Amino acid sequence: MKFKLSVLAAATAMAISPVSQASEVEVLHWWTSGGEAASVQFLKEKLNNEGVGWSDFAVAGGGGESAMTVLKSRAISGNPPTAAQIKGPSIQEWGDLGFLADINDVATNAGWDDLLPGVVSDVMKHEGKYVAAPVNVHRVNWLWANPEVFSKAGATIPTTWDDFMVQAQKLKDAGFVALAHGGQAWQDATVFEAVVLGVGGADYYQKAFVEGDMDALNSATTVEVFETFGQLRQFIDANSPGRDWNVATSMVINGEAGMQIMGDWAKGEFKVAGKNSGTDYVCVAAPGTSGSFTFNVDSFAFFSQSDAGKADAQKAMADAILSVEFQEVFNLNKGSIPARLGMDRAAFDSCAHDSMDAFVASSQTGGLVPSFAHGMAVSEAVSGAIYDTATNYFNSSDSAEEGAKQLVAAIAAAQ
Amino acid sequence: MFKYLENQLPKLVMAPTAIAMFVCMYGFIAWTVGLSFTKSRMMPQWDFVGLMQYEKLFANPRWMVALDNLWIFTFLFIVISLFIGLMLAIFLDRNVRAEGALRTIYLYPMAISFVVTGTAWKWILNPGLGIEKLVRDLGFTDFEFRWLVDQDMAIYTIVIAAVWQSSGFVMAMFLAGLRGIDDNLIKAAQIDGASTTRTYWHIILPMMKPVFFGAIVVLSHIAIKSFDLVQALTGGGPGYASDLPANFMYTFAFNRAQMGVGAASAVIMLCGVLAILVPYLYSELRSDKQ
Numbered sequence: 001m002k003f004k005l006s007v008l009a010a011a012t013a014m015a016i017s018p019v020s021q022a023s024e025v026e027v028l029h030w031w032t033s034g035g036e037a038a039s040v041q042f043l044k045e046k047l048n049n050e051g052v053g054w055s056d057f058a059v060a061g062g063g064g065e066s067a068m069t070v071l072k073s074r075a076i077s078g079n080p081p082t083a084a085q086i087k088g089p090s091i092q093e094w095g096d097l098g099f100l101a102d103i104n105d106v107a108t109n110a111g112w113d114d115l116l117p118g119v120v121s122d123v124m125k126h127e128g129k130y131v132a133a134p135v136n137v138h139r140v141n142w143l144w145a146n147p148e149v150f151s152k153a154g155a156t157i158p159t160t161w162d163d164f165m166v167q168a169q170k171l172k173d174a175g176f177v178a179l180a181h182g183g184q185a186w187q188d189a190t191v192f193e194a195v196v197l198g199v200g201g202a203d204y205y206q207k208a209f210v211e212g213d214m215d216a217l218n219s220a221t222t223v224e225v226f227e228t229f230g231q232l233r234q235f236i237d238a239n240s241p242g243r244d245w246n247v248a249t250s251m252v253i254n255g256e257a258g259m260q261i262m263g264d265w266a267k268g269e270f271k272v273a274g275k276n277s278g279t280d281y282v283c284v285a286a287p288g289t290s291g292s293f294t295f296n297v298d299s300f301a302f303f304s305q306s307d308a309g310k311a312d313a314q315k316a317m318a319d320a321i322l323s324v325e326f327q328e329v330f331n332l333n334k335g336s337i338p339a340r341l342g343m344d345r346a347a348f349d350s351c352a353h354d355s356m357d358a359f360v361a362s363s364q365t366g367g368l369v370p371s372f373a374h375g376m377a378v379s380e381a382v383s384g385a386i387y388d389t390a391t392n393y394f395n396s397s398d399s400a401e402e403g404a405k406q407l408v409a410a411i412a413a414a415q
Numbered sequence: 416m417f418k419y420l421e422n423q424l425p426k427l428v429m430a431p432t433a434i435a436m437f438v439c440m441y442g443f444i445a446w447t448v449g450l451s452f453t454k455s456r457m458m459p460q461w462d463f464v465g466l467m468q469y470e471k472l473f474a475n476p477r478w479m480v481a482l483d484n485l486w487i488f489t490f491l492f493i494v495i496s497l498f499i500g501l502m503l504a505i506f507l508d509r510n511v512r513a514e515g516a517l518r519t520i521y522l523y524p525m526a527i528s529f530v531v532t533g534t535a536w537k538w539i540l541n542p543g544l545g546i547e548k549l550v551r552d553l554g555f556t557d558f559e560f561r562w563l564v565d566q567d568m569a570i571y572t573i574v575i576a577a578v579w580q581s582s583g584f585v586m587a588m589f590l591a592g593l594r595g596i597d598d599n600l601i602k603a604a605q606i607d608g609a610s611t612t613r614t615y616w617h618i619i620l621p622m623m624k625p626v627f628f629g630a631i632v633v634l635s636h637i638a639i640k641s642f643d644l645v646q647a648l649t650g651g652g653p654g655y656a657s658d659l660p661a662n663f664m665y666t667f668a669f670n671r672a673q674m675g676v677g678a679a680s681a682v683i684m685l686c687g688v689l690a691i692l693v694p695y696l697y698s699e700l701r702s703d704k705q
Contacts, residue, residue, distance in 0.1 A: 065670050076458065093457050093672065183564075183653055239543035241564045241653045380672040381456070388477050388655060395566045395653035406476065413474050414673075 023313040024053035028084035030064040039330040080303035088376040095126030101302040104129045132301040133321040134339035140263040140294040140371045141286040149258045168235045171258040178235035180257035182243035185391040189373035192390040198288030202367045210377045226400035267335035283351040292367035296374040385410035451678035468675040481658040489638040500585025508593045521583040533647025536576040569657040592626035
């Protein structure tokens with residue numbers, strides 16, 4: 001009997017002990033570079049002030065591929081972190097596997113449905129319940145240009161893809177690299193995405209690359225897209241394969257190249273170099289996409305926790321993420337715009353203002369589409385197939401018809 | 416009792432390793448083979464779907480490119496490494512001066528990891544930094560050497576880097592073999608009036624058969640497993656033109672949430688290794704019996 005009592009006591013102690021250190025969140029993320037790390041630090045301090053501890057679980061690596069590998073092994077072994085940086089359709093995949101926690105009561109209390117645009121909140125919900133909190137909205141379809149280079153070459157900043165070819169030729173003739181580009185699959189896909197949206201328009205984009213509609217993919221528009229995409233091959237330099245995106249951005253900064261097509265995180269590079277928007281560099285929508293907006297929303301998904309204390313800490317974190325202060329500080333650092341609508345915009349620069357206006361305007365016209373190059377539109381399998389075709393086509397001399405055929409086959413195989 | 420324990424002791428000592436081997440090697444091989452027949456995507460799921468993942472795998476143009484690359488790479492890598500290694504060994508065996516120093520120089524690349532080799536060659540072969548720029552700066556402004564950024568040639572840059580790294584090792588194997596040959600044989604051949612070339616071709620090389628065999632087995636393993644070199648040198652690019660099966664497997668199993676396809680490609684790679692290993696083991700075991 002005595003023995004049994006002691007076992008019982010030990011069991012109780014074990015059950016109680018986590019509660020004493022309960023209010024702590026363990027957060028898996030890959031924001032380890034300058035501005036991003038500062039933003040995470042801010043969230044950590046904010047939670048500390050509310051009495052919630054923060055245990056950092058940062059796995060470096062830009063695209064988060066290594067972080068995802070770690071997360072999968074933790075989740076399988078039954079020991080997932082409190083929250084992890086997961087976005088887009090992956091949230092649904094994790095939700096389907098039953099790993100995610102329901103934080104709907106936090107969302108209802110704070111009125112997330114009113115604070116967030118519909119397209120964003122849809123991504124954050126699994127089966128109608130919030131399981132994740134958005135931190136920012138990136139616009140991917142940006143064209144970054146160096147006005148000095150343009151005036152030297154006598155060129156103007158293009159607004160359509162036809163005009164782009166004309167102006168890029170002028171830059172090339174003047175001895176500049178017309179399009180700064182890094183030959184990595186995701187960068188090829190980022191440019192491809194801008195071409196799809198610019199040439200095909202938002203309806204085509206939505207049908208073909210979000211819904212995977214075979215009729216749209218088999219249409220003549222796809223061939224047209226590949227034609228334009230293929231024409232870009234001549235405007236990049238021979239050294240591009242393997243180049244990192246920020247190296248390409250610095251080519252625009254130091255006047256070696258005229259333009260770059262890249263998401264708004266490129267702004268951070270211009271800022272660090274001490275350049276001002278409007279004078280030293282110009283941000284305009286990628287050719288033919290001024291009314292549209294390809295969004296890339298970063299978010300934290302919350303994992304089911306067995307003990308109540310951790311679940312409470314988790315809810316405090318969800319609440320803090322949607323707070324006005326965090327959304328402002330984080331997005332100023334990251335170059336993106338807040339996911340939360342109706343915030344004071346005085347602190348943001350002109351590129352961010354453009355982005356905010358386009359975000360609201362395009363959400364009404366249907367021009368607001370998820371980015372497939374950044375894992376927002378389709379499953380990893382399908383986006384991988386698009387990556388493969390885009391990068392293979394861009395680096396080969398295949399004809400547009402062949403490219404279109406390969407794309408259709410690859411998407412069909414991955415679905 | 417004591418006697419009994421003494422007899423059993425070796426088995427007892429070996430048991431933990433044997434168990435670890437069985438679980439970590441053969442257990443996981445079985446697990447992977449199992450996974451390749453399921454529809455697993457992000458996580459293992461045990462819904463069996465037969466050969467669907469294999470069909471998907473062989474319908475994937477990227478996998479076919481990776482397989483083609485594996486043949487090209489393995490063949491060229493082994494043949495060129497053997498040739499260079501053998502030549503170096505023969506020259507070093509002819510009593511050259513400073514043999515020790517030369518041997519060290521040729522062996523040194525072996526001490527470097529493939530990641531370092533890949534990164535260094537990436538810079539050497541980059542048109543804007545390496546050989547092309549160097550030759551152009553020397554005055555030959557039309558010179559072009561762009562294999563690294565050419566989709567059709569990128570796989571050959573991997574061959575270059577791998578050969579550079581491994582031929583020193585092959586040289587060491589051949590050198591050891593050459594040293595083991597009885598001098599009297601060579602002298603006898605010379606007395607019979609055979610030329611040096613003839614001596615090597617008809618007497619020495621046939622005697623080196625086991626060394627050839629060993630070198631081929633080791634090199635083909637390196638070839639099939641190659642992952643880090645590609646990752647560091649080309650990242651599989653341009654596009655996916657220089658992907659090898661190991662890179663394909665990693666991408667699909669871990670980055671693309673297509674674990675089933677990844678597992679299927681791993682099983683195909685295993686079959687490739689077995690195709691080399693089984694004949695080798697068979698011949699080894701048979702010669703042991705004799």
